[in-house]
Amino acid sequence: MQRNRIYILGSLIDKVNTKQALERINDFIQEATPHHIITANAEIIFHGRQDKKLSRTLNKAHLVTADGAGVVWATRYLNDPVTERVTGIDLLHAICNQAQQKNWKLYFLGAAPGVAGKAVLKVLELYPNCHIVGYENGFFSQEEESKVIANINSIKPDILFVAMGAPKQEFWIREHLQELNVPVCIGVGGSFDVLAGNAQRAPEWMQKKNLEWLFRLYKEPKRWRRMLSLPRFVLAVVGQKVKGNPKGDN
Ligand code: UDP
Numbered sequence: 001m002q003r004n005r006i007y008i009l010g011s012l013i014d015k016v017n018t019k020q021a022l023e024r025i026n027d028f029i030q031e032a033t034p035h036h037i038i039t040a041n042a043e044i045i046f047h048g049r050q051d052k053k054l055s056r057t058l059n060k061a062h063l064v065t066a067d068g069a070g071v072v073w074a075t076r077y078l079n080d081p082v083t084e085r086v087t088g089i090d091l092l093h094a095i096c097n098q099a100q101q102k103n104w105k106l107y108f109l110g111a112a113p114g115v116a117g118k119a120v121l122k123v124l125e126l127y128p129n130c131h132i133v134g135y136e137n138g139f140f141s142q143e144e145e146s147k148v149i150a151n152i153n154s155i156k157p158d159i160l161f162v163a164m165g166a167p168k169q170e171f172w173i174r175e176h177l178q179e180l181n182v183p184v185c186i187g188v189g190g191s192f193d194v195l196a197g198n199a200q201r202a203p204e205w206m207q208k209k210n211l212e213w214l215f216r217l218y219k220e221p222k223r224w225r226r227m228l229s230l231p232r233f234v235l236a237v238v239g240q241k242v243k244g245n246p247k248g249d250n
């Protein structure tokens with residue numbers, strides 16, 4: 001299938017909205033071969049400039065969505081706009097909702113012990129007809145890892161949510177994609193913490209005003225260093241346009 005994508009700082013982002021992302025997911029499940037989905041925020045794309053392993057991982061993924069206001073802004077600024085952001089948690093909700101009709105089997109992997117179970121309960125409260133086939137925390141040793149993968153293999157979910165934070169989850173999925181043999185593997189960052197009620201999402205009005213980053217900074221001031229990548233991302237995108245470099249790589 002021909003993908004409609006835009007280069008931002010050397011990484012290719014698919015121009016899809018949530019509805020189109022769900023259609024791709026449906027196709028991936030029909031194909032029954034492993035696929036990797038990344039919801040790419042400004043921080044990840046910015047780091048992809050320096051980190052070739054990260055940009056390779058992004059560019060090898062089967063679907064990369066614009067996660068956050070910064071990336072949506074960049075597509076507009078580069079005159080090739082996406083219509084909406086598709087964040088990890090929004091996609092998770094959309095998938096769980098759709099899974100009820102399609103009978104997709106879902107597996108939740110990630111977050112601290114106890115959190116994935118609480119997240120699953122919340123999902124079942126919101127989407128009671130969801131078919132959840134398993135969950136596991138995201139802190140395991142090398143030896144335990146093969147058991148985690150063998151368990152997922154035996155259960156054969158259609159969709160695997162991996163909540164280990166970016167870019168750890170992206171590298172983990174890429175490394176184990178073929179072994180996992182799950183049609184759709186998707187990194188969802190801190191989503192299980194939000195579902196479990198351990199972390200809060202910005203109020204709707206802040207999300208609408210593109211101020212989710214400010215709320216996150218207020219809640220987790222330790223993230224300030226990581227968040228510096230947002231203004232750096234903006235400057236680099238301006239540089240990409242000014243230099244007339246459509247790929248925006250270094
Ligand atoms: N985490 C995990 N395994 C690890 C490291 C982190 O499961 O080895 C989990 C952590 O408990 C948290 C999530 O990954 O639930 C990271 O959340 P964060 O909000 O930092 O991710 P982001 O949304 O920024 O990618």
